[in-house]
Amino acid sequence: MMNKRVTLLLLLLLFCLLSSSSTLAQLKVVTTMTDLQSITSMIGGDKVDVFAIATGFQNPHFVDPKPSYIMKLSRADVFVTVGLDLEIGWVLPLLNSARNSKIQKGGDGYVDASINVPLLQVPTSASRAQGDIHIYGNPHYWLDPLNGKVIARNIFDALVRADPDRRSFYEANLMKFNETIDAKAREWTEKLRPYSGTKIIAYHNEWPYFEQRFGLQIVDFLEPKPGIPPTPSQLFKVINEMKRDHIKIIIISPYFTAESADMVARNAGGKVVTLATSVGANEQIKTYYDLFDYNVSQLFEALR
Amino acid sequence: MNFYRIISIILALLCLALTSAGAQQTDSSAVADSILLLQLQRSMQPAAATPTIQQAQAAPRSTLSTNPDLSAIGDFRSSYISVGKRKLDVYLNELEFQVSSVVDPYARAEFLFSYGKDLLTGELAPDLEIATLTSLSLPYQLQLTLGKFKPTFGKINILHPHAFSFVDFPKLTENYFSPEGMFMEGASASWLVPNPCDFFQELSLEVGRIEQNASLVRGENSQLAFVAHLKNFFDLTQNSTLELGFSGANGPNQSGFSSTIGGVDLTYKWKPVQYNTLQSFTWQSEFLFSNMRSDEETVTKTHGIYSLVEYQLGQRWFVGARYDYSQYPDDGGRRDIAGAALLRFQPTEFQILALEYQYTDRNYDRSSQGIIFRIIFGIGSHAAHQY
Structure with missing residues (x-):
């Protein structure tokens, strides 16, 4: 009877360990927005575990930097942001408290998804008398589906930096994403x-x-x-x-x-x-x- | 016995496999080598091999700068208070200059200088409120701050007055510390506490010299002050959160002995995610107790409490109310009971207008009432405040 109990307990322990080992193998990615989450999921497939901070029906300029997001960021391998100061009001306090050097600006896990996006409405002069203007250009670039390809490429680069062994897997997904978005955009x-x-x-x-x-x-x-x-x-x-x-x-x-x-x-x-x-x-x-x-x-x- | 051996071997193998998998994930030198290899491979690949992007060439960006973030915040007031020499007054209450930036990949720095109204003379006096260096990459979920800062005691003390919804801090803060709270020169270490429920739990421990206030002083000898805070934060639903904090402080007081202060804070916030710029509700309360030793035999035990609510009527309009009860740390016989009603108009996040009615009942002096108008205006890149 005692032996059966011990066996059951050990099997349970083994199951927990095995399931946590499969979780360990996944890259932890935090994105500011759900669009970046969706693209990351398509490139990373089941090799990534992606969490988006803002919901899809929320104004991305005004998201409350809740401490619970700090927990997610403290464990993240990759952090993807829209950039161009869209999230200026809430990303900085979160990153400052995340205690995770990988995802700080300049770190291998920090992804500014706007890199290489051809920007629109870049102001030549900026003043707050013009309202909430964005000095680097209009940040709502993900609403052009072909910019999705640039975003995907930036995310792909970060996933490969964090997990180079799976380069071919991510690359195949990137190619598939690009083909699909091209066809659908037409x-x-x-x-x-x-x-x-x-x-x-x-x-x-x-x-x-x-x-x-x-x-x-x-x-x-x-x-x-x-x-x-x-x-x-x-x-x-x-x-x-x-x-x-x-x-x-x-x-x-x-x-x-x-x-x-x-x-x-x-x-x-x-x-x-x-x-x-x-x-x-x-x-x-x-x-x-x-x-x-x-x-x-x-x-x-x-x-x- | 054999059974146990087999299981032990399986577990040991499993642990070995997990360790090597973990090492594979985190070995930075291996990652760096792989990145170098990737870069070489990429540079050798024909251009057509990279996914094509049917877009114009990206425009060059010329806004890169290593200058720190600079900001200035003004706090202008007009008031009518029923007691005192200057019943009707118009004044610049405070001007703050803030400079902050990342120092290097390992730390960031923040400096905050102010010109604030001296309560006795009414003149503006300069002060260095904050000067800190904060780590960004310590292991084990730790963060270290060195310099001069506002110690993490309760909810209000970490705020600067312009970031607080009401025009003035509660009586509890004013009577036990100062009108702007408590300041410390020293070190602060905070730790994200791992817990099985995976909620946010942060433990802060601070040690140093306290800038003189009603409870604690800098001290003449080697006796330092200590402040501790445990913050627990829960997402109740997508739209509501609850924060429960416990604080403690101990340090030298003006009698040459020591004071011990404890506190509990509770904050409930409701903000519908979809319309979070249009509606919100906050209920925040703090309770504080103090044991101040003034000689070998005398310990003065006092306490204070406040509770406030704030409701957002629309994108720009807020109303609020606050109740205060506070004794004084060195005199349990004196107490203030106060109430405040607030109307706030916020045309943008850089300009906030507030009108507050206050009533204070004192058992040792005349009661008073007053109306204060305050306008906060900020320029530059002042960072967002903590949630």
Whole structure:
């Protein structure tokens, strides 16, 4: 009886050890956003365990640096950030407390996903009188699916640095990701091609990469300046603009309330379309591919 | 017996395998060699072998700089208080200059100079509030800070006044330490405590000289002050968190003997993730007790408490209320009971306007009430505050 118990206990111990050994073999990756998490999962497959700090329906400029994230960062092999000061308000206090030199800026595990991304709206002069501007350029670059390839390459490089033995595995996944995104990007652009040049209004200046990729024309914003809530005079200006130029679409993000957009749409005879800014914005969007499937189909339905 | 031997051998082999796997993961020299090899391989590969990117060439970036982050924060006030010589007053309460940067791959540094209003003269006086060097890469989840800093005692003491939602610190902080809390010159070590439930638990131990306050003084002899804090943080749901902290401090007091102070802090925060810029609620409370020895036989035992709530009405508007009860560390017979109501308007994160009504009942002096208007304005790259 005693022997049986001991055997059972040891088997249990063995199971725990074996399961923890398979966990050990996985690289621990922390990303700031779910889009980076999705791409990392596609490149790293089952060899990575990826945690995203922000949710897909959260404003990435304003994430609370909760101490619980420090625990994740303290054990991370790789940390992936959007960069360009998008997360300036919350990444620094987390990294400063993480006690993990691998993922500090300059460390082998630190990945600025924006490296080599062709940036848009890089200001030649910067002043906070212009609102929440980003001095390195507009940071919402993941909303162009082809920038996903640059992001994937940056993540691939970091995974190889952390785990060089699996280079061929990561490389195969990278090639597969690039092929898929190329094919899908062709489908998405074809679908929206009939509406190329269509003028639209956006709530916040976060769509220039999406706009450029799909040939849309964002002519104004509900925010008078980036980060400044809509004012009556700005909304009045936009209503007149929509009436004058026959603009029918206002796009907003999941983390902005729709009241001001609804009011403008009612007065200007347009409609409000909520587009997803990140993976996980709603239950349908589980991967980086789903993000564009969803946004393109939402826009297509609204425009036709 | 054989059975045990077999199991032991299996376990030993398993441990060996795990150790070698772990070593493979963490051997930095092997990684460095592999990276070098990769770079060589990559440089020898034809250009077509790398995945093509159908984009324009990346624009060169010219914003690189090794300059430290600089910021300045102003705190301007206007007040009406029912007692005192200057009932109606207008003044610059404080000006802070902050400089911070990574020193090298192993540490970062922070300096904070202030010009603050002297409570006695009303004139602005310079002060060095913070000068620290903090490690970034110590092993075993440790972090070390050296220099002058605000010791980790409770929730309020680590804050600078501009980072606190109310215009003034609670009576408990003011009566037991100073209007800006407690400052220390020394060393602080903090450790992320590993625990089976994997919640955030941080133990901080600090030792050094305390800048004179109502409870503790710098001390004339070799007696140093000690401060300890255990912070426990729990994510209750995606939208709500709970923090429970325990603090302790011991050091020389103005009578030449020592004081011991203990504290408990509890903070509940609710912030819906999706609309976290639009709605939030905070309930924060601290309890403090003090044993101050003033001679061989006399120990004065006193305590204080505050509890505050803050609710965010919209993107820019906040309301709050606070209750304070506080004795004085050297006189258990004196006590303040105070209440405050707050209205705050925050057009951007760089400008905060607040209007606060205060009522203070004193059992040793006249009670008072007042209204204070405060505007905080910041320029430069002031870093975000801790959660």
